[in-house]
Amino acid sequence: MVEVKNLTKCYGDIKAVDDISFTVDTGEVLGFLGPNGAGKSTTMNIITGYISSTSGTVTVDGSEILENPKETKKKIGYLPEIPPLYPDMTVRKYLEFMFDLKKVKLPKKEHIDEVMRLVQISDKESRIIKNLSKGYRQRVGFAQALLGNPPVLILDEPTVGLDPKQIIEIRKLIRGLGKKHTVIFSSHVLSEVSATCDRVIVISEGRIVADAKTEELSKSFADVQKLSLTVEGGSSDVLGEIKKIPGVKKYVKLRDVSDKIAEYSIEYSNDADIRRDVFSAMVRIGCPILEMKSGNESLEDMFLKLTQNAGKRGK
Numbered sequence: 001m002v003e004v005k006n007l008t009k010c011y012g013d014i015k016a017v018d019d020i021s022f023t024v025d026t027g028e029v030l031g032f033l034g035p036n037g038a039g040k041s042t043t044m045n046i047i048t049g050y051i052s053s054t055s056g057t058v059t060v061d062g063s064e065i066l067e068n069p070k071e072t073k074k075k076i077g078y079l080p081e082i083p084p085l086y087p088d089m090t091v092r093k094y095l096e097f098m099f100d101l102k103k104v105k106l107p108k109k110e111h112i113d114e115v116m117r118l119v120q121i122s123d124k125e126s127r128i129i130k131n132l133s134k135g136y137r138q139r140v141g142f143a144q145a146l147l148g149n150p151p152v153l154i155l156d157e158p159t160v161g162l163d164p165k166q167i168i169e170i171r172k173l174i175r176g177l178g179k180k181h182t183v184i185f186s187s188h189v190l191s192e193v194s195a196t197c198d199r200v201i202v203i204s205e206g207r208i209v210a211d212a213k214t215e216e217l218s219k220s221f222a223d224v225q226k227l228s229l230t231v232e233g234g235s236s237d238v239l240g241e242i243k244k245i246p247g248v249k250k251y252v253k254l255r256d257v258s259d260k261i262a263e264y265s266i267e268y269s270n271d272a273d274i275r276r277d278v279f280s281a282m283v284r285i286g287c288p289i290l291e292m293k294s295g296n297e298s299l300e301d302m303f304l305k306l307t308q309n310a311g312k313r314g315k
């Protein structure tokens with residue numbers, strides 16, 4: 001659906017984006033992850049046709065952005081980092097204005113009603129935008145991006161500045177939109193991307209340093225995986241069984257939670273997924289697993305490693 005090929009953007013001496021290539025399939029939710037200044041906004045601005053590239057191409061649904069800017073832009077809904085809202089307009093007036101600006105060919109009232117329903121702002125249609133909370137203003141930004149039903153949505157740091165409750169709601173909204181649209185959204189928060197996306201591209205200093213399914217990202221970069229386990233039963237039985245599981249490298253009891261319940265940490269090799277074996281082993285000895293968690297710290301560590309090792313941005 002979206003194909004980015006050898007994209008480079010220079011601002012004077014700075015290579016903000018340095019020869020990056022990737023494709024995004026129809027219906028995929030792609031997280032574009034990188035620290036501040038990595039080149040996320042620049043890439044998104046080029047994909048949406050807001051700025052031109054120094055070299056390279058962007059094709060959306062078979063149409064190249066520089067060759068067919070009008071046609072290509074119609075296929076993209078864009079929510080920039082700062083949504084382009086008119087604060088003195090009401091929500092409906094603003095959406096009507098954007099509908100006309102985008103020359104959308106759908107039945108106006110029905111379409112705006114549908115979009116407002118989708119992002120859950122129908123009850124705010126008569127409110128002046130500047131009086132809405134930041135979370136609702138962001139939803140209005142989503143609504144304008146959805147006008148015309150574009151197959152591709154590009155969202156630049158859509159949760160920045162929102163409170164935790166609003167962040168959860170916006171993530172839910174993005175996951176919902178991913179059912180009908182191809183979504184690319186940027187973030188510098190790893191947990192956000194792993195909670196919302198099928199796939200992650202990590203960008204650092206203008207270059208792609210990782211491109212993987214969210215689940216596989218930590219596996220491919222960390223030397224070991226971590227599992228934390230809370231089990232009811234005798235510790236020596238539990239540790240004795242864990243020891244026998246193929247792929248286990250290290251195991252330790254972290255603490256007693258109560259008389260019969262304890263928490264354990266297991267490290268295992270990258271190429272194994274021991275969760276099922278752990279489950280079967282505990283069933284075998286009649287010790288119920290109360291909690292099992294894959295270690296997220298390794299993901300955060302991996303992100304730091306990847307972005308620190310990327311080297312200095314070239315000229």
Ligand SMILES: Nc1ncnc2c1ncn2[C@@H]1O[C@H](COP(=O)(O)OP(=O)(O)OP(=O)(O)O)[C@@H](O)[C@H]1O
Pocket residue numbers: 011014015016034035036037038039040041042043188
């Ligand atoms: N108009 C511009 N003129 C000169 N340099 C720019 C311009 N826009 C961006 N840059 C530089 O390009 C690099 C990438 O910036 P970009 O805004 O794309 O990063 P980002 O990953 O979106 O960061 P953030 O999360 O802080 O928004 C930075 O070094 C930035 O200073």
